Amino acid sequence: MAAIAPKEGVKDAILDATDRLLARYGYRKMTVEDIAHEAGIGKGTIYLHFTSKEEVVLSHVDRIVERLKERLREIGSSGAPAAERLRLMLIARVMFRFDSIQHYTQSLNDLLAALRPGLLSRRAIYFEAEAQIFAEVLANGRSSGEFVFDDEQVTAHAMLQATNGLLPYSLSTTELGERQEVEQRTADVADLILRGLIGRK
């Protein structure tokens, strides 16, 4: 048989098997032997294509991200206005990950369980209270003619959501990072958001 063609086929078969097993069992419970069995090959064969179990799973994630990037480029090169393309790309990015993350549901639930349940339930209350304060300033800016927007509740929520990814308890911010750095990122996002509110001259 050809040397490269079947090799590549096997590699994909391993990743496909990983995909299914990850969804079913999660990283911890899935063993390398499971993957081999699901892919219909011997355990040793996996180590001809990957250096470790972790490498297999990371390659699997790489493949997902590669597909996302493909989808983003697809949308990005369509004929629609740039604003519409970006809008669709942003939504696609979040929803693509939303759909892929099902695999990690178990681990995510474990993570969330480690936080105090009481804290989680108060988050929503804090969020609302803060949004209220922002909404008032928004309404204030609109009545003075400085801003143009439809609904101050929706706008306030979106503003806070947009900066939530910068909060230190967000896992998006992989490590906390330097204070200075976080502040700069926040300022960039704030500027981006606020430009949209200021009335057209």
Add this chain to the structure above:
Amino acid sequence: MAAIAPKEGVKDAILDATDRLLARYGYRKMTVEDIAHEAGIGKGTIYLHFTSKEEVVLSHVDRIVERLKERLREIGSSGAPAAERLRLMLIARVMFRFDSIQHYTQSLNDLLAALRPGLLSRRAIYFEAEAQIFAEVLANGRSSGEFVFDDEQVTAHAMLQATNGLLPYSLSTTELGERQEVEQRTADVADLILRGLIGRK
């Protein structure tokens, strides 16, 4: 001695002690006896003011959020233009939490350790690659006169940061929530962002 005055003082003393111990030991390692000792009172006294250890800590967080809200209102009622006030409020919100979160550094690190380290290191790479695709569409929109902005790299990063909080692996999104709901939130944030890019007529 007076009945109410010292009582309130004690409540604050308990929360102050909690603040210091939380910073030093984190929730798990801090015992109720520790709090009592640090506050210079008996263990039983704590249960005259709070129903449980968890209640003590949640009250402590409530107090922090209350202070943040105070600060937000302060900025919100200053004489500056609304856009500037909102800008400062957004930054204050993120940085206030950044500073308060030090208490949870230990628990956060535990949480992060539970994730695959390799995954964390690839996050930055994925982020850059996706940002690149967005930057191209941005540049595209600018050269066609549709958009107005300074730096497409900075803008692309800010756009992705702004939607990062909506990603399911973000703890900001306390529970994953319904797909439909996540999509709506994402669309709201995307609209907010894009309004700022579209050239003034």
Add this chain to the structure above:
DNA sequence: CTGCTGACCAAATTCGAATTTCAGTCACAT
């Protein structure tokens, strides 16, 4: 009498040794 306390108890957590599981290797089969 009132407000506070720390000894006490049940439940949770920790510890450590015994046991099991599993990622990764390699001698051998095909």
Add this chain to the structure above:
DNA sequence: ATGTGACTGAAATTCGAATTTGGTCAGCAG
């Protein structure tokens, strides 16, 4: 030359005993 699964050491899991800790309450100090 390619693929395999029995094997190995390290890591994870189990489990029961020992320890710790959240929460209570009888009694003490003021």
